[in-house]
Amino acid sequence: MQKTITKAIGGFLNTLALVAPQTSATLGFKLFCYPVRAKLKNHHAQFLTQAKVFTYDFDRNTLQVYKWGNGSKKILFLHGWQSHTYRWKNYIEAISKDEYTIYAMDAPAHGLSSGSFCTVPLYSSSIKHLLSKLGHIDTVVGHSIGGFSILHLLYQEEHPIDKLVIMGAPGEATDFLSFYKETLNLSARTTQLIKNKFESYINKPIEYYSSARFASTMITPGLIIHDRHDDEAMYHYAEKLNSTWSNSKLIATENLGHNLKSAEVVAHVVDYIKEPLHTKQSVNKNNTVTA
Numbered sequence: 487m488q489k490t491i492t493k494a495i496g497g498f499l500n501t502l503a504l505v506a507p508q509t510s511a512t513l514g515f516k517l518f519c520y521p522v523r524a525k526l527k528n529h530h531a532q533f534l535t536q537a538k539v540f541t542y543d544f545d546r547n548t549l550q551v552y553k554w555g556n557g558s559k560k561i562l563f564l565h566g567w568q569s570h571t572y573r574w575k576n577y578i579e580a581i582s583k584d585e586y587t588i589y590a591m592d593a594p595a596h597g598l599s600s601g602s603f604c605t606v607p608l609y610s611s612s613i614k615h616l617l618s619k620l621g622h623i624d625t626v627v628g629h630s631i632g633g634f635s636i637l638h639l640l641y642q643e644e645h646p647i648d649k650l651v652i653m654g655a656p657g658e659a660t661d662f663l664s665f666y667k668e669t670l671n672l673s674a675r676t677t678q679l680i681k682n683k684f685e686s687y688i689n690k691p692i693e694y695y696s697s698a699r700f701a702s703t704m705i706t707p708g709l710i711i712h713d714r715h716d717d718e719a720m721y722h723y724a725e726k727l728n729s730t731w732s733n734s735k736l737i738a739t740e741n742l743g744h745n746l747k748s749a750e751v752v753a754h755v756v757d758y759i760k761e762p763l764h765t766k767q768s769v770n771k772n773n774t775v776t777a
Contacts, residue, residue, distance in 0.1 A: 514666075556587055610642075634695075653755075697723060
C-alpha cells in the first residue's frame, strides 16, 4: 500500500511537470524539505520532562532546547531527519551530570520546535544561533543531518568547539535528490525542476553540499561512526570524510543500520567525550576501527 501511494505521488508530480512545471517544482521541493514530524510518545515526554527546557526564537521559529546537569564541560547533541531529542536518551543517561552540562535541541520542524520546513542551511544557522548563546562547547555530537549541518556550519566559520562526533552523516546532498527520484519514480524532467527549485532557494549548486568538502579545512578533531550497511547514508562517504578530515578517526559498525542503536556505540561516544583534548589521535587513515 505504501509503495502504491509513493508511486502515485511520483506519477502526479511527473504529470504536473508536463502541464504545470512550476507547481511540480514547488510541490517536489516541499517533499524534499518538509519533514514528517515524529510523534512524541508518552515515554519520550517522561524522559524529556527530566530536563530543564528553554526556547529561543530564530527565523520565525521557536526552537526547543533541553538541558541536563551543571558540570563545567558542555556537550551539544544534534538529532537527524524526522527525529527529536529523545534519540539521545541512552547517551545522556551515561554521562555524569556533575562533570558535564548537556544540551540537546530539536531542529526546526522537529520535536517540539515550531515550523514545518527544514534544510541543512536552516538547521546549521539555528545551531549557530544556539552556539552564540551557549559559548564554548567541549563536544558536539550529531547524527545524520545533524552531523551534516554542524560540518556545514564549521566549514563556513569557526566556533569554539573542541571535538566533534559525526554519526551516520550523509555524504552529498545529491544523494537526497537521488533517493527521492528512485523512491517516487520521478522523471528526469521532474527531478531537474526540483533541483532547480532547491538551488534557487540555497543560492548554490546542490553539489556544494558535501561532507568531504566541509571537512577539507577542518582542524577540530573528530570521531566518525558509520555502519557498513547503512542504506540511507552510504558507508563509502564515511571513508571519504575520514580521508579528507585531517584529524579524525572512523569506527565502522556492522548491521546497526542508519540509526546506530547499540550500547557499544554509546560507549564509544561517551569514551571519546571523556578523552582529554590534548590526547593526539594515532590513526592510520588507510584503516578503520571495527566495532
